[in-house]
Amino acid sequence: MDRQPSSSTEVVVVEEEAISLSKPIEETEIAKEVDVVRIQLTTEELIAKSIAPVKTQYLRPPPQRSDAVDNVDGGNKKSVSSNVTKEKKSKRQMKRERQQEQKSALHICPAVAKSGNVGACRYGLKCRYSHDLEAYKVQKPADIEGTCPFLNYEGPCPYGLACRFSSTHRLEVPADPSEFREKSSEVNGLKKDVQKLLWKNKMSFPKADDQLKVLGLLNKSKTKDVEVKEKAGDEPVLNGSCAECEVIDPEVEVIDLEVDVSMKECCPEVPVEEGILDNALAVDHPQPSKKAKIAVINKCGSNEKDNGLDPLKEGSQDIHAQTEVQVSPTDTYYSEADKSLKIHPREKKLVDFRGKLYLAPLTTVGNLPFRRVCKTLGADITCGEMAMCTNLLQGQASEWALLRRHSSEDLFGVQICGAYPDTVARAVELIDRECQVDFIDINMGCPIDIVVNKGAGSSLLTKPMRIKNIIQSASATVDKPVTVKVRTGYFEGRNRIDSLISDISHWGASAVTIHGRSRQQRYSKLADWDYIYQCARKAPDTLQVLGNGDVFSYLDWNKHTSECPELSACMIARGSLIKPWLFTEIKEQRHWDISSGERLNILKDFSRFGLEHWGSDTKGVETTRHFLLEWLSYAYRYIPVGLLDVIPQRLNWRQPSYCGRNDLETLMASDSAADWVKISELLLGKVPEGFTFAPKHKSNAYDKAENG
Incomplete structure (x- = not known):
């Protein structure tokens, strides 16, 4: 029977000794240190030092590695100096290679x-x-x-x-x-006509711009440009309406329109969503007429959320429903029609996160094939990788690929990241118009420097008014739930989410996920779940609070949900990368001693899903291999249940050098990128000549000059 250490000893000492799983470390020195202390210390002492207590019969000396590392080149190994890095190609050289390839x-x-x-x-x-x-x-x-x-x-x-x-x-x-x-x-693919409009900066966002005007956040430069166009005689584009085209949209009929701007024709380049009528009052003109008598009919069915009209009832005698809107000449940014655009919180479609297993949005490795694997293993809610709002609004196909959704993802959301209310609100409206999603998550906790330096991600934690404006403008623009993901704060020891938790609900967010670390901590030390509990207890009943950090077994899930009933659920992130069957363990309430053959079958499923997603030609095979290797750079950290003196494995444990119960299990436990490539060759054939691989997240691996 497995021994369990006392909880007091474990918590106090582990917090002192925990290290980041993502921080680059000299692995050879760690392996030697772990091997030495493993022999000298007891099981409880090993756990206190965050070293995995592997059974003695499975331990082995760390592999002898010289200063040279193994470089994978066409399946052949060659010695390369450890200080040699991959040659960076110039843009001209890369262009020449592409031309030669074509x-x-x-x-x-x-x-x-x-x-x-x-x-x-x-x-x-x-x-x-x-x-x-x-x-x-x-x-x-x-x-x-x-x-x-x-x-x-x-x-x-x-x-x-x-x-x-x-x-x-x-x-x-x-x-x-x-x-x-x-x-x-x-x-959720990007349509060509939409992409062209985004490229030309001709896409209009009437709902977002109306809400930005109400909040006083509309970009003034855009308003000035519209005024200049009007003075020059050019009519502003109204969500696809302009006077230069000669084609009238057959789906929309305009009757008795008396406004300053002629709207009798519709630009064919801008697609109008089927069954939805665009609001005719969403025009950026500075001096609207005192009386605007508007009657608009949508033959596909009216939408009360877009134009403020009540839906046509059965038996209605006048199918040409009309409404008169009085616009004050002094109030250019707020009107009755603007009021009708804002959705009452009770009218929003809500997503119930309570008790559901939520797969976190994971950069690079949280791709569509990986999410499909997690769905087969028990995940309830999935979310796409983080997409930058500016890139989406520019029509970048690579960024739109992050929004793709598979038919098996029955409860799916997308995560976006932006620094300003206007970009976020317009991206939210565009996603709502072009994509099929159940909720939209705004990332306000990303710690990556390139994101923070642009004022997005964790940088927003230092700007509460910016957070307010982003949430208000985004939630009022669409009727889908808007959720937020944050960290405890920007600096370690300066937590601030507890003071904002009530406001986040009032601003319009349906749920908030709290990662129990600050931006400064990144992934070092254990997540502060006591602070997450504190925030969950302060949150109003209308706001669902989810916790995130170090969930690696069903015991962790049970502990967090039982200690704080106010907590709706736990988000599962890195734990799913190391063992995606964690969802099965939580649902079945057991520790699964999964065999190496079963783990290989999961990798086979990923390869098949990857070939269906990226293609079964040479390019698709190599793309699938690349993302498989990225996943294996996390998955090797799993230690089989049958090899441990104490279960379950903790996320911050460092594994000593050990051998598995068979050759395949030993291969899967290797921290060498060359061995990860061998596993990929079992599934996707031999690697091409000149192949190299370096994990994007810079995981701890011996072959780190060229192979990780």
């Missing part, structure tokens, strides 16, 4: 590869891809063992000859539809 026969046209017909490409000779099928077949890398991830879906593989599993493609489509799996689907 001229290569391996850069086959997707349309030609899918159909096997050179004439399938509509661009012909102007296409920037190669159309030489015979040369491509000669140079194409060998197929990977396994079956095509799209084999059991209806229709042919979308990558055709370029698929690295093309040898498994069916020559004939089976007649029985039952042989096909239900096709998985992804939503």
